[in-house]
Amino acid sequence: MLAGYLLARFHRKPYGFFPHGVLATFQRKVSVRKKFVYNRLFADRILKNASVIFYSAEGEREEAAALGIHAPSVVIPDGFDAENFSKLPERGAFRKRFLSGHSGPLILFLARLNAKKGLDLLIKAMKRVLTERPDARLAIVGPPDPPSFHKQVMQWLKESDIESETVLTGMADPKLRLVAYADADLFVLPSHAENFGHSIFEAMSCGVPIVVSDTLNFAGVFRESGAGLVLPRTPEAFSNAIVSLIENPDLRLEMGKLGRSCSGRYSLEMTGSKVAAAAESALHRKQFPPDLAPMMGAGFPS
Secondary structure, three states, X not given: OHHHHHHHHHOOOOOEEOOOOOOOHHXXXXXHHHHHHHHHHHHHHHHHOOOEEEEOOHHHHHHHHHHOOXXXXXXXXXXXXXXXXXXXXXXXXXXXXXXXXXXXXXXXXXXXXXXXXXXXXXXXXXXHHHHHOOOOEEEEEOOEOOOOXXXXXXXXXXXXXXXXXXXXXXXXXXXXXXXXXXXXXXXXXXXXOOOOOHHHXXXXXXXXXXXXXXXXXOHHHHHHHOOEEEEOOOHHHHHHHHHHHHOOHHHHHHHHHHHHXXXXXXXXXXXXXXXXXXXXXXXXXXXXXXXXXXXXXXXXOO
């Protein structure tokens, strides 16, 4: 990012900036001292001189408002390639590999293992779920970020005494992601914040019902789509929702259909055309198209 900024300024070229959630309130509380130094040296100037800032959701822009950023901005969802999830492998491969063929309900967490993702809450919720549905299992799929976070997750599992009902797979390549979605009965992500939430849209595209927190920038979209449940971030709310959906397969099936329909509206083609339109406007210092929810700030920097 820094190299791109320096090259753009040296050659007097306009440039765009994608925050990808790093300006969110929760993220700004991580490594505060290091970020303070970097912001003073570089980041503040990168933001100030951007010709356009690409936010993935209006909520992401609202969270960044406290920083007093005056660069023009637009809102364009990240998008993803739904075609990659249109054909799932036969059900059973993930369970056979990691769960000895277990046939009971499978709750899937698929994301980076990071403090903001809410794994502590999910583990507490699963402890409650298992008191009512001891046949349920939790699959935690994804790499620890940072690597030392794996130790923290294992400690939470041990404290909740659900180690034997949980499997951690580590890094998930594209094939493993597909077999995980194919075998999952529910996808759960009680994250503090997500500016888009790629794995949520992937799960929806695979027809897997979602249970997510109401703090996400696309929480309203998920709620209105009917693809799953959007909840307050409490173990009680998540455990009750998980048990309710485990015991209602017809509702899960309906949610899966609605999720596929919703996810199809966020294609890479749609995102690409909107990014191109915004870049064209910035390049020629024209008004941004109104469907990008533009906010002009202080105008186009030199």
